[in-house]
Amino acid sequence: MPELPDVAVYKQYLDSTALHQEIENLSIEDDRVLDGVSEDKLRDALVGHSFASTDRHGKNLLVKLDTGQRLRLHFGMTGSLKYYARDDRKPEYTPVVFRFTNDYALAYICKRLLGRVSLTESPEAFVFEEGLGPDAYDLDEAQFIELLNNRRGAIKSALMSQELIAGIGNVYSDEILYQAGVHPKTPVTSLNRDSLSFLYHTMREVFETAINGRAEPENFPETYLTRSREEGQPCPRCGGTIQKIEVSGRSGYMCPGCQPELTEDD
DNA sequence: AGTACCACCTGACGGC
């Protein structure tokens, strides 16, 4: 489920494999992932050019071309990248392939076709067009507190709101709240400055840990919820039972012992 | 402003 840490790892992967090579051609096998750009336009923008560098904003990877334009890759919930020798078999579920003149290719893999590929002029333009909030890993503490201070509703919904803060999805919102000992349904208005500050630092720690673990749960510490994010599993911290709950129509997982629900007196 | 619900997508999985 590509959220901020996953996309950060994809960025490292693309940076270490696919930069500075001429794109010979594109293979577009399913245009349902193209968002506001035609096959022809995408080809015109890419063929004969190369990837110069990358940036990430939230769950989006923005690949800068040598022309200055940006290729935007969004991964939905089943997207990833694979760099492979063109003689090797193309990965399954690959709607778009970028083929380079060095006989390698970069596959944009997207099993459920919920990802999006598009073109944009700059990261700033893209963020504006999409109405995204600032990147969650780019925020400083004061900005984080300021953003949440003007927010009502449940903390899990706020963390997952891409218009407010870009990059956190269902899995990592659960992890951040679990590590911080905050119940997902906690009203944002009931969190004081110190709680928000702690939440901010917890969020950063989770990102750092996840990215260091290459966003693969089996590499995470044993105290991480993501490793046992399933109803009925034992809580890795207190041995209690992980519970499945619904918050704003999304299913979340939490430990009732470690993340007590606030009462009105709190 | 925030929530509820539906749709988009397809593979995995449990039930019968």
Added chain:
DNA sequence: TGCCGTCAGGTGGTAC
């Protein structure tokens, strides 16, 4: 075996 409903979850649209 194989059909079927449900779930996974990021996003977008619409209604309330």
